[in-house]
Amino acid sequence: MSSTSVLGGVVRRREDPALIRGGGLYTDDVKLAGTAHAAFVRSPYAHARVVSVDTSAAEAMEGVAAVYTAADVEHLGPLIAQAPVGALRPLLNNGTVKHVGEAVAMVMAEDPYLARDAADAVEVDYDPLPAVVDLKESLGGAMKVHDDMDSNTLVTWAGPFGADEDALAELRAGIDAAKSRDDTVVVSQEMINQRLIPVPIEPRSVLADYQAGYGRFDIYSSTQIPSALAGAIGRYFGMALNQVTVKAMEVGGGFGCKLNVYNDEVLTAYASKQLGRPVKWTETRREAANSTIQGRGWVATATMTGTNDGEILGFELEGIADMGAYSQNFTVAIPFLGLFVGSGQYRFPTYWKMDCVTTHTMTTDAYRGAGRPEAAYYLERIIDMYSREIGMDPTEVRRRNYIPASDFPAAVSPMGFAMDTGDYEANLDAALESAGWSGLLAERDAARAEGRCVGVGIATYVEVCGFGPAPLVDLGFSWAEYQMPSAFNGSGLVRIHPDGSATVSIGTGPSGQGHQTTWAQIVGDGLGMDVERIRVIHGDTEEAPPSIGSFGSRSAAVDGSACYEATRKVQAKAARIAAHLLEASEEDIEFGDGGARVAGTDSSVSWEEIAKTAYQPHLLPEGMEGGLEAHAIFSPGNATWPFGTHIAVVEVDPDTGNVQILRYIGMDDCGNVISPMIVDGQIHGGIAQGIGQALFEDAVYDGDGNLLAGSLMDYILPTAADLPFFELDRTVTPTDINPLGVKGIGEAGTIGAAQTVVNAVVDALESLGVTHIDMPLRPRRVWQAIQDART
Amino acid sequence: MQVSMSVNGRQVSGDVEPRTLLVHFLREDLRLTGTHVGCETSYCGACTVEIDGKAVLSCTMLAVQAEGADVTTVEGLAQDGQLHPVQEGFWERHGLQCGFCTPGMIMSAVTLLQENDNPSEEEIRRGIEGNLCRCTGYHNIVRAVEYAGAKMRGEEPPPAEWEES
Numbered sequence A: 001m002s003s004t005s006v007l008g009g010v011v012r013r014r015e016d017p018a019l020i021r022g023g024g025l026y027t028d029d030v031k032l033a034g035t036a037h038a039a040f041v042r043s044p045y046a047h048a049r050v051v052s053v054d055t056s057a058a059e060a061m062e063g064v065a066a067v068y069t070a071a072d073v074e075h076l077g078p079l080i081a082q083a084p085v086g087a088l089r090p091l092l093n094n095g096t097v098k099h100v101g102e103a104v105a106m107v108m109a110e111d112p113y114l115a116r117d118a119a120d121a122v123e124v125d126y127d128p129l130p131a132v133v134d135l136k137e138s139l140g141g142a143m144k145v146h147d148d149m150d151s152n153t154l155v156t157w158a159g160p161f162g163a164d165e166d167a168l169a170e171l172r173a174g175i176d177a178a179k180s181r182d183d184t185v186v187v188s189q190e191m192i193n194q195r196l197i198p199v200p201i202e203p204r205s206v207l208a209d210y211q212a213g214y215g216r217f218d219i220y221s222s223t224q225i226p227s228a229l230a231g232a233i234g235r236y237f238g239m240a241l242n243q244v245t246v247k248a249m250e251v252g253g254g255f256g257c258k259l260n261v262y263n264d265e266v267l268t269a270y271a272s273k274q275l276g277r278p279v280k281w282t283e284t285r286r287e288a289a290n291s292t293i294q295g296r297g298w299v300a301t302a303t304m305t306g307t308n309d310g311e312i313l314g315f316e317l318e319g320i321a322d323m324g325a326y327s328q329n330f331t332v333a334i335p336f337l338g339l340f341v342g343s344g345q346y347r348f349p350t351y352w353k354m355d356c357v358t359t360h361t362m363t364t365d366a367y368r369g370a371g372r373p374e375a376a377y378y379l380e381r382i383i384d385m386y387s388r389e390i391g392m393d394p395t396e397v398r399r400r401n402y403i404p405a406s407d408f409p410a411a412v413s414p415m416g417f418a419m420d421t422g423d424y425e426a427n428l429d430a431a432l433e434s435a436g437w438s439g440l441l442a443e444r445d446a447a448r449a450e451g452r453c454v455g456v457g458i459a460t461y462v463e464v465c466g467f468g469p470a471p472l473v474d475l476g477f478s479w480a481e482y483q484m485p486s487a488f489n490g491s492g493l494v495r496i497h498p499d500g501s502a503t504v505s506i507g508t509g510p511s512g513q514g515h516q517t518t519w520a521q522i523v524g525d526g527l528g529m530d531v532e533r534i535r536v537i538h539g540d541t542e543e544a545p546p547s548i549g550s551f552g553s554r555s556a557a558v559d560g561s562a563c564y565e566a567t568r569k570v571q572a573k574a575a576r577i578a579a580h581l582l583e584a585s586e587e588d589i590e591f592g593d594g595g596a597r598v599a600g601t602d603s604s605v606s607w608e609e610i611a612k613t614a615y616q617p618h619l620l621p622e623g624m625e626g627g628l629e630a631h632a633i634f635s636p637g638n639a640t641w642p643f644g645t646h647i648a649v650v651e652v653d654p655d656t657g658n659v660q661i662l663r664y665i666g667m668d669d670c671g672n673v674i675s676p677m678i679v680d681g682q683i684h685g686g687i688a689q690g691i692g693q694a695l696f697e698d699a700v701y702d703g704d705g706n707l708l709a710g711s712l713m714d715y716i717l718p719t720a721a722d723l724p725f726f727e728l729d730r731t732v733t734p735t736d737i738n739p740l741g742v743k744g745i746g747e748a749g750t751i752g753a754a755q756t757v758v759n760a761v762v763d764a765l766e767s768l769g770v771t772h773i774d775m776p777l778r779p780r781r782v783w784q785a786i787q788d789a790r791t
Numbered sequence B: 001m002q003v004s005m006s007v008n009g010r011q012v013s014g015d016v017e018p019r020t021l022l023v024h025f026l027r028e029d030l031r032l033t034g035t036h037v038g039c040e041t042s043y044c045g046a047c048t049v050e051i052d053g054k055a056v057l058s059c060t061m062l063a064v065q066a067e068g069a070d071v072t073t074v075e076g077l078a079q080d081g082q083l084h085p086v087q088e089g090f091w092e093r094h095g096l097q098c099g100f101c102t103p104g105m106i107m108s109a110v111t112l113l114q115e116n117d118n119p120s121e122e123e124i125r126r127g128i129e130g131n132l133c134r135c136t137g138y139h140n141i142v143r144a145v146e147y148a149g150a151k152m153r154g155e156e157p158p159p160a161e162w163e164e165s
C-alpha cells in the first residue's frame, strides 16, 4: 500500500497504530497522582422543589474530600450558552429541579467507588411537582416549565428565511390557491421524529488539574471543541486564555454531544481549584443518557400539494421541537439548521414553521445532523406519500421538482439561501443506475408474488454544512461567549523543522474522523512530502491556533482549507529557497518526491536541505527572514451543500413485524474527496445511525418525565447482526467556496438514511394498507400497524 | 484482598476491595488502559478481554473472580512487535474510527477466529453482536475480520474496497 499521499489517495490511518494496540490515551486513561474522583447527586424527579440537601453523612465518610451544593457554586453563575434563549442551566440546583438527572450536589472522594457511595449518602428531600413532557401540552402553555418565564415557547422559526409576516401570508395564500384547484391533490401527515441519545461509546470524562503554584489549569476532556472549554473556564475563573490549557487527546466518538461545554466540566475545574489537587469525573452510561444532551424530538405535520402529474406546488411543515429544560450551547438553533434545508433540493414554494418549546426533560442540542435529518425526514416522507397518492414513480416525482443543475452557481433555495454547487438529477441517475432500480422493483414484485413483504425505498437529501460563513455571527451564531474567534473561521499552522519533518497544528477536535491522516495528506500533497514525515497535532489549545473545533461537518472544508492555505505559504517560501540553492528561477520550482526540483530537469533539492538552509539565515537569499512555517485563517464565503440519494430494500415479516434490511445503496456527493476510505467510513457510520433511528432507538420519557431508556438495555443500538454491508458510490460536484473543493461528509449518511428505510418499510406494507408508521419501526409497532390497517 | 493472575503472560498480583471489577483492576492497578469501559453493565462489549481462551466482559467480573486466571488484553496481542492478524486487519481495512470500541472488538474477533478461522459474513456479524460500535456501522469491522481470517489461514486477503481493481 502506498504511504505517499496524493489528494484522493488512500493511506492507512496515522492514528491507528496506537489505538489497535490499546495505547491510545482517552481522558479516563490519563492518571495524575493525587487525583480526587467526583460523583454527582442527581434528581430522580422531572420537576420538584428541593426541600433540603443534607450532606453531613457524606462529608463524615472516610475518604471524602468535599461535597458541594448550589450555595458553593452559585457565584459562578449558570452554564453559558451560545444562544442564551430561555432558561440557562444552574451548575448545581438546590431550587426547583427541571429534569431527571439534573445535578443537585457533587461529591469528591479518594476513589470513584467511594465517591458514588458518598453521593448515595447525600440526603435530598424533594417535593415533586407535575411535569410537562408532551410537546403539544407544552405549546398549549397550561403549565409552565419555568415559572418565571412568560411562555414555554422559546422561539419560533419560520421560513423562508427573512420573509416577513406579509410575505409568509402571501406564500401561504398561493399554496392555498393551489389546493383548491381541481387538478391537484393534497397529502398531509403528522409524524414524530423521536428523541435520540447520541451514545458515543466513550462516556464523557474530564480531568482538571489546577496548578496553584503557577495559577493555571491543565484540563483533559472528552470534547469536540477544546477551545470552547478553555474559553469557558477562562471566563468562569477570571483567567487569561494563556493560563488554561485544554487537551482532548483521543475522543471516543462525539456525534455532536461532546461539542457542548457542560456544567460537570466547569464543576470539576472548580473542585480542582478549591481542593488544590487534580479532580476527575467520568460519566456513567446512565448519566450519559439523562445528563448529556439528546437530539431530535420533533412532532410536525407535513403537507404537500401538487398536481396529478407530479408537479409540486407547495410544501408546508408546521410543528413543535423539544428543547428540553434548559438551553445549552446551540439548543434553540438546531431547528434553524433544519430550516436551512427545509425545501431540500427542490424548487417548490415552501412554508416552514417550528415552535421550539421547553419541557421537563434533558436539554436537546446537536446530535449528528442536528435539524437537517429531521427536516429531510418530513420532506422525503411526504414526497413519497404524494407519489403514492398520484401513482407516480417516486424517482420521477423528485426529478421533476429538483432545482436544475443549470441554476448553479446562482441557485437560491426556496428557503432563501444561496447554495454552492449541485447536480441533483445526475446524482439520482447515478444512484438508480448503481442500484439497478428497475431490476430492484422487478425483484420486489417477484418476491411479493411469492407472498413476501418486500419494499424498496428511496430518499434524496441536500445538506448544509461546512460552517461556515462569517456572517453567521450576524444571525446570532457567535462563539464569543466562549471567548473564541466568533466568526466561523478555520485555521492551520504548518511548521517545517530544521530536519525537514513537518508539524501541522490544528484546532479541530476529531473524535474518530481521522484528521491526523487527512491533514497529513493535504499538507503532504502540497509539499510533495511523504506523510510519514508529517505529524498532525490536534486537541490541544496550547499548541493549536485559535479555532472552533469539529462540528457540522466543517473540519475539512474550513480548517482543512486553512491548512491548505498555510501549506501554500510554506511552499512559496520554500520555492524561493530552493530556487536560490538550485540557481534557478522560482517559477520553475515544483514540489514532489520529498523535495523541490526545477521543472523538466533532474536538478533537485530535498526537504532536508531546504529546511536546514531555512534555519541558517546567512545562507538565505538577501533579505529573507529565517525559519519555515506559516499560519493561515480561512473564512469561507458560504456554507457547503452536499447532497445524495439513498436506496433501501427491506423485508418485513408480517407475523412478527420484524424488519430486515436486505440491501442499502448510497450515492453521496460531498465534492472532492481527500481520502475515499475515510469518507466512506463516515458514510457507513452515518447510515448506521440513521437506521438506528428508523428501526431501534427511542429516548422515550413517560408522562412524569422519567427517561424509560436510560441504559443500553432499553436504548437499543444497531448491532453488527442488524446491518448489511452498505453499497456506496459517489458523484463528485466540487464546491467553489473553498480551495479544496470539499464539502464535508460527517453527517450526510445520517441525514439520508432514516426516511429511506421508513419509505422502504411503508412500500413493503403498501398492499396491506399501511401508509405511515412512526419511528422507531420496532417489531411490535410494525405488527400493530399491520393489524390496524387490516381492521 | 490479595489477588493474583497472569495478565498478558506476566504474573501479577494486587490488593483490591472485594467489589473491585476486573476491568478496574486492569485499568487502575495495572495501568492497562487499553481495555475500555463503555457501560459497566454488560451491554457494550468495550471491556472484552480473553480469559482462558474465552471472550469475557471484564466489567461483569470481580477482580477476585479472576484469581489464578490467564488473562489476555489488547496490549498482549502483538508478539515481538508483530501485530496480531486481527489488529493488522483493523488497520488495513479501516475497522476503527474513534477506536474506543476497538480493543473489545478486536478481542471478540480474536476469540471468534480461534473457534472458526473461516467464518461467513453472518457468522462474523453474530460473533461480534455483543460489541457495540457507534462509528463504523460495522461494515469495515466485518471486512477487517475477513482480512484477519484470510491471513490466519495463510491466504491472500481480498482487496480493499477502495483499491482500484
Ligand code: FES
Residues within 6 Å of the ligand: B036, B037, B038, B039, B040, B041, B042, B043, B044, B045, B046, B047, B048, B057, B058, B059, B060
Ligand atoms: S463496559 Fe463492559 S460491557 Fe460495557
Ligand code: FES
Residues within 6 Å of the ligand: A201, A252, A253, A512, B095, B096, B097, B098, B099, B100, B101, B102, B132, B133, B134, B135, B136
Ligand atoms: S470506532 Fe468508535 S465506537 Fe467503534
